[in-house]
Amino acid sequence: MPDLIVIGGGIAGSSLSYLAARAGLRVTLIDAAQARASDVPSALLNPVRGQGGRVEARALEGLRYTWALLAALEEAGYPVPHGRSGVLRPVPDPATQAKWSARLPAGLPHRWREPQELSEVGLGPAWHAVLELPEGGWLDGAALCRALRAASGALTLRAQVARWDARTVTLAGGELLEARRVVFCGGSWGSSRAGLPGVHRRGSLLRLARPLSPVPVSFGAYAAPARAGGVLGATFEAPTDTYRDDPLPLHSLAWLLDKQAALFGHHGGELTGVWTASRLGGGLRFGPQTDGSYALSGLGSKGFLLGPLLASELLRLMLPFE
Ligand SMILES: Cc1cc2nc3c(=O)[nH]c(=O)nc-3n(C[C@H](O)[C@H](O)[C@H](O)COP(=O)(O)OP(=O)(O)OC[C@H]3O[C@@H](n4cnc5c(N)ncnc54)[C@H](O)[C@@H]3O)c2cc1C
Known part of the structure; x- marks a missing residue:
């Protein structure tokens, strides 16, 4: 019998499987590999969020934890494409700059730049100032999850879990598996199928033959290598x-291209594909659940910023295994 069954192989479940296996636990990871939001081709590690410039209390800790995880994977022979290039957050006016400045915690490395100083980025003419976050960057989400699963050495089953409780998991085909702990890391698709509450948001990335900027830039939409x-x-x-699994609607494509025009002052670029997924927000599901199982789900737009750090905390919470 494994110590731990993890349901879901996105960033939450893959991080947990890797960390638990490194802590000496026998782990079985069951993943339907359906609608995995973590397969995002390029995710930002960006501590200053949205257009409001909010900073999560644990953003810097989470950011550093994820980078350390990438370094450990690389050292173990599982390199993940990424860029620790910093992240640029242009703001449109002095009021937004003042609001964001007031929200920046003292310990978060940053500096305000003039848009004209960043000629290599080629920002559009409308920006008032640019917040540079030197510890941010981008990473390949699918590659990170693959690396974590491979490096974990966990037994990985491609299957769908129909139901679970504190110590058992029933697969869609009826097979029953037992473990000392069961953790649900099912993201948007899995939570919806299980009837768990949450707020689901779809989004899309246009894949481009060349990056729009050598450094990730984000306001409204993001452009990244x-x-x-x-x-x-x-x-x-x-x-x-x-x-929901609707494809990218045409009006959303137009919206996205308008965001590009606002960021860089031009439309265009050679499109090589579109990637669409759904993320789950509306509240973090973390820790022990009423049925005795555990959960890590509902990471919203911060899966890569906070997911690995929260997985490490969940593991600590579950230990020791009796
Ligand atoms: C367009 C877009 C851009 C994003 N950009 C960023 C970004 O820049 N930075 C960032 O940090 N985050 C970003 N996110 C958010 C990030 O992708 C999510 O927070 C994160 O991927 C959620 O990970 P997860 O492991 O909780 O869920 P998922 O990655 O969705 O993984 C869940 C897995 O569980 C499996 N599963 C579910 N139920 C079952 C079951 N019953 N049986 C078996 N398997 C099951 C699913 O098939 C899936 O493989 C973005 C999201 C989108 C949509």
Whole structure:
């Protein structure tokens, strides 16, 4: 019998499986590999969030934890495409700059730049100032999860879990598996199927033959380098209370291209594909649940910023295994 069954192989479940296996636990990871938001081709590690410039209390800790995880994976022979290039957050006016400045915690490395200083980025003419966050960057989400799963050495099953409780998991085919702990890390798709509450938001990235900027830039939408070329994207569809799998609507494509024009002052670029997924927000599901199982889900737009750090905390919470 394994010590731990982890349901879901996105950033939450893959991080937990890796960390638990390194702590000496026998882990089985069950992943349907459906609608995995963590397969995002280029995710930002950006501690200053949204257009409000909010900073999560643990953003810097989470950021450093994720970078340390990438370094450990690389050292173990599982390199993940990424860029520790910093992140640029242009702001449109002095009022936004003042609001963001007031929200920046003292310990968060940053500096305000003039848009004209950043000629290599080629920002559009409308920006008032640019917040540079030197510890941010981008990473390949799918590659990170793959590396974590491979490095964990966990037994990985491609299967769908129909139901679970504190110590058992029933697969869709009826097979029953037992473990000393069961953790649900099912993201938007899995939470919706299980009837768990949450706010689901779809978003899309345009894959581009070349990055729009050598450093990630974000306001409204983000442009970032990727393993191959670059991306332009955001999570921008109207929130729903269940998972949806609609493709990118045409009006959203137009919205995204307008964001590109605002960021860089031009449309265009060679499109090589579109990636669409759904993320789950509306409250973090973390720790012991009423049925005795555990959960790490509902990471919203911060899966890579906080997911690995929270996985490490969840593991500490579950230990010791009796
Ligand atoms: C367009 C877009 C851009 C984003 N950009 C960023 C970004 O820049 N930075 C950032 O930090 N975050 C970003 N995010 C958010 C990030 O992708 C999510 O927070 C994160 O991927 C959620 O990870 P997860 O492990 O909780 O869920 P998921 O990655 O969705 O993984 C859940 C997995 O569980 C499996 N599963 C579910 N239920 C079952 C079941 N019953 N049986 C078996 N398997 C099951 C699913 O098939 C899936 O593989 C973005 C999201 C989107 C949509």
